[in-house]
Amino acid sequence: MTAPLRIGPYTIERLLGVGSFATVWLGYDRALDAHVAIKVLAENWSHDLRVRERFRDEARLLRRLEHERLVRVHAVGELPDGRPYAVLAWADGGSLRDRLAAGPVPGPTALRLLGEICAGVAVLHRHGVVHRDLTPGNILFRSADADGTGAEQVLIADLGLAKALAAASGLTARAGTPGYMAPEQDDPGAVIDTRADVYGLGRLGIRLLAADAPSGGPAGPDPARRAAPIRLREGVPSAVAAVLARATARHPADRYPDAAALHAALARAARPARQPSSPRPAGRRSYRLRLAGAAVVAVAAVGGAGAEAGGNGSGRPAAGTYSTGPLTVALPAGWSATGASWAGQYGANGDPEPALVMSPQPRRWAADPRLPGAFVGLSAATAARTTPAGFLAERTHGDCTSAPARTTRQAGVEWTVLGYRCDRGRPQIVESAGLHPGLAALVYVQIVPPVNGGPDFVDTLLAGVRVR
Template sequence: METPRAAGRYRIERLLGSGGFAAVWLGHDAQLDAPVAIKILADHWAQRTDLRERFVQEARLLRSVDSHRLVQVFDIGELPDGRPYFVMSYADKGTLDELLAAGPLPLNDALNLAREIAHGVAALHAHGIVHRDIKPSNVLIRSTDGADRIMIADLGIARTDDRLSSLTLPAGSPGYMAPEQTQIDGAPDRRSDVYGLGALTYHMLTGRPPSENRRLPSEVQPTIPHNIDAVVQRALEPERERRWASAADFAQALSQTLGKVDTDPLPHTRPVPKRPRRRRRLLWTAGGAVAALVLATGGTVWMVTKDDEPAPGASAPKKEHGASMGDPGGRWLRTDRGIPPQYRRLIVRAGTWCEVRGLSPALIAAMLKAESNFDPYLSDPKADEYGIARWTPSVLMHWQPGGSNNPAPRPADITPELSIPAMGRFLCSLGRQIQNVPGDPALNLAGVYRTSVDSVKKARGVPPAYKPYAQKVDQYLKDYRPN
């Protein structure tokens, strides 16, 4: 492919990428002293009037939508050989596809980015445009003001509302295209983009695009809560009538799950030196207009704007009284049984993490009493167990914020603020697998915590070797339950 020297006033420096339809080059705007991306129609298509019009239409559609979540078009023109081109924002950080090559994103990063992308697609829909090719390589990453933003690109096969009823041929990308996009005259509409958003979110959460016989996200990554399964699965429904009705609804559903997902960074009792292993971490700026997602793969700061106005009929996630107030009135736990007051809020938070039979703040408190007598400094190197909940670091790694994308915590890092909420995640995820096991559901949960799901299933309850432990938990449970 011959490198053109310039496109209008823009100097062309090097090829960024190419496909069968067009190539994208890195250019430089000398007047503004700024890098730009220049998309040029492939020379073997330049004589096709219909393809030229489609190429120019892509530029017009991008230009018509005023959103920072979409690639912006600044200029349009023709090369001396007649090939059309248009000039757009340069994504200096590459694509989401390149980011995902390293594996799944941390849970909160994936959800926030999915919500940002959904808002971008909603902006297209508000202008009567259906993208039809939502996939990681069409989500670009650009640094701006010291942070990174996503930009949706490539409207090459997009359709406007006035053309959705016309004959459509199969179009899209395998793994991300809705079933109706694989059919001749399948009449894809905005719900086809919802499917694409669901597939993209699934990929960010699990590290792979969904297949026909896909597993739930939580089955691939155990740290993913089941309410997120429901949001993503609804977007991926084969029948479009059963999907979220719009990208905006999908974004709002993600927002509601974010209210129920722990987004705290890994806590430290003291400053910890940086480790050579690269990791991704999350930082929220509470109460600000912006939430900054910190991906330490390169020290990236993601700027994620707060939600747009809630979708009609949507409500903000409810906060448990006990979780937000530390249970001062004893709604969840007795106040006269020696539960350390500094841990009550964390205990209530863990015990109300989800709805699983047997799970309660009283159970969490009883297990902490049995495990360590509420000793936050417990250290048992022989058993490799540490802290108030007797976590093994290599196990806790999977239940900490960010899951196994973060390294295993050091014993000194296993604080109550990390340990106790992790118990809630653990019991919510694995507890659902023993709901049909006979016996006391609370003690069965305690048995899983000390052994495994398979052991409790095989024993049809708490394994005999752990009965004394379960008996202690049962006694404390009775002490801590409110009257």
């Protein structure tokens, strides 16, 4: 392959890699004195309009998401022969495939690396995007500083096969890499969601952490049917094996719901056993709550709590309360509510489980970060499979800082309350869950308090949640 001298305004120095759909060159931007990676659509695909559009979609998607855990797009262009190209940030540290080819990554380092990869994929899931092709070649490394002396960043790359959740279904073409591809991706009638990426992350985890992982792939010829226990390498906590086994379960329903939930499970499995801490004095409670906060979970996009139209509530408060199905809430001053169903949560009869959203403007709450509000859901199915604390551990917010969990008893329910603080979007979010004392059901409340709303606001709101 003959290297071009220039692509657009960039001087080409050498070939970085060749893939099925594209060739990647190392370019130099003389004006900015910086290297870039230039991804060019392969010549043999240049006349396939479907592939050309997929190529452009990747650049648009990366540009729209613009996150430090994803490869960044600087510009797009077109060669004289009509082939599109994208100018990307150069990952000067190479790929995970390169590092694995050089030899095993030490166990503790590999476990930390897997957590970083999960956090990157969680960014996609929060924006309703499924990657669908998580392999060592699509995990890149970049020095944080331009001179290469800073801490290394782990980047998720090659979103050419990624689709918005609304479109990632069996109507799209088969996509993925054998050995890392979820079983349902081979079924033309299957719906592909975030759990397909959880499978891919699990396969990456086995490749990084398993003692018997071969150099060419994560496990034997048919990893989807692999039933043998996962033997971990030295230095990896034994509890991680169960996490990887669940992540790579053959049926999507048996896996973690998304990358954030898998990340949280890995963190718990890697945490050394600790003695129960002594109770904190009551005066510490407000300090813990002041630390809480994060960006709101955007309805159903992350595979957690979500609301869909279809409840039987009127949307009008009556004497400061609102009811829909078995749920009744006391509304804070100026708030109203709307009935909903809990997206992705289904009861034994197959019907969506009940939920509601309350806010000063409930129908805008999920999309408007300026609005306070709360999502309330009731789930018997969730109570049958996990505890309130376990459920909240599945709903972590990847790039946010959490405060220690606390408990509070309100309206006969023992609530576990966990707060997050984030630098972007909504600055504060409170996750809370408890078991209803008279029903085999979990009650979940996600709260974005108003600016002046502290722990008293949270506790008062929880005290107003009733189930009949």
